[in-house]
Amino acid sequence: MAFIDFVQAGLFSLGVLAVALAGGCLFSMLTVQKEEVDCIVEKRVEYGVFGGACIIFASLIGYALL
Numbered sequence: 001m002a003f004i005d006f007v008q009a010g011l012f013s014l015g016v017l018a019v020a021l022a023g024g025c026l027f028s029m030l031t032v033q034k035e036e037v038d039c040i041v042e043k044r045v046e047y048g049v050f051g052g053a054c055i056i057f058a059s060l061i062g063y064a065l066l
Contacts, residue, residue, distance in 0.1 A: 011061050018058035025051035 029047035037043045 008065060011065055015058050015061035018054045022051045022054035025054065
């Protein structure tokens with residue numbers, strides 16, 4: 001029983017980390033300035049894809065914990 005609790009705590013920690021990464025990526029996508037990067041569209045697509053992947057990963061972890 002203690003091992004299962006340990007695994008669940010680890011999965012919960014990964015889920016929280018994935019949500020935080022998604023939030024940071026989406027915030028960066030919205031606030032990136034044209035002067036900071038060479039191609040703003042490419043950087044926004046990159047942040048959006050990574051943020052979306054983090055949200056999907058966090059939802060899969062949440063589903064596994066139910």
